Amino acid sequence: MDFIKYNIEEIMMIAVALAVVCLLFYILKSKKRRRKVGFYINFVMFKLGLVKRMSKTYIGMVHVTESYEPLVELKPHHKIIINETAEQPVMLRKSVMNRLYDVADRLDDGVYIKIYSAYRSRIRLNEIWQEEISKAEKDNPGMNRAELLAMVKYKVAAPNINMGGHDTGAAIDLSLCDKNGSDWDFGSRYHEKTGSVSLSNEQKKNIKYLNRLMRSQGFVQQPSQWWHYSYGDRYWAVYKGRRRGAVYGSAEKEFENTGYVRVVKTISSKANIK
Structure with missing residues (x-):
């Protein structure tokens, strides 16, 4: 008893060390548990600023419980301008659309939202992908295939990768603009590479203002693109640290012999009552 009494601190340290070793062994023994722990470690590192973005590996791990919302x-709104790049008709999941309306309602006088892209069908995603590949090949004749694909993937998602995004109807590309549709200065144009080192104070202020507006309604920004926001898809869930939190998967499914078929209901603007 005297031995325990006089060595209680050392004994406790050994007990804690053994418990940690046993816990690590328990975690590392299972691939599923390793991936789960890795997800949350990556999330904590992102929140602490140790990594710039969540790994695509963990984005793909997010479980989607489709709501079929x-x-x-989009119904006309005096604060929303539609850019010609947006697929027509402009559509989003109902809750996402209502959140966008709430953002628009909060805008100051003279400030407008410009929508560059909302829901994109799988067919359109494939068309955009091929268009960007062709354009990149024409503009960069000496570039190897791997570099070319990496450059294109920065601008548009590969259509065969289901990471969430525009095909879910839960993502939107937008900017702030004046009544004539002229964008605020965000340091780069839509779909140009973004950076922070060369941004002016005004550009940083504009990005933060847009981010604050969107976050007030629950949206999450894709870190490498100031214009891309989403709510409820895999990107949103991963940046919220919710491994099983996504509620919107692709609005279309591919079936043999029939191709892509929309599996969620569509409501026209005439019936779109907030």
Whole structure:
């Protein structure tokens, strides 16, 4: 008893060390548990600023519990301008659309939202992918295939990778602009590479203002693109640290012999009542 009494601190340290070793052994023994722990470690590192973005490996790990919430067409709003790049009709999941309306309602006088892209069908995603590949090949004749694909993937998602995004109806590309549709200065144009080192104070302020507006309604920004926001898809869930939190998967499914078929209901703008 005297031995325990006079060595209690050392004994406790050994007991804790053994418990940690046993816990690590328990975690590392299972691949599923290793991936789960890795997800949360990556999330903590992102929140601490140790990594710039969540790994695509962990984005792909997010489980989607599809809500089958309908896609709704955008109804006219005096604070929303539609850019010609947006697929027509402009559609988003109902809850996502309502959150966008709430953002628009909060804008100051003279400030407008410009939508560059919302829901994109799988067919359109494939078309955009091929268009960007062709353009990149024409503009960069000496570039090898791997570099070319990496450059294109920065601008548009590969259509065969389901990471969430525009095909879910839960993601939107947008900017702030004046009544004539002229964008605020965000340091780069839509789909140009973004950076922070060369940004002016005004550009940083504009990005933070847009981010604050969107975050107030629950949206999450994709770190490498100031214009891309989402709610409820895999990107949103991973940056919220919710491994099983996504509620919107692709709005279309591919079936043999029939191709892509939309599996969620669509509501026209005439029936779109907030």
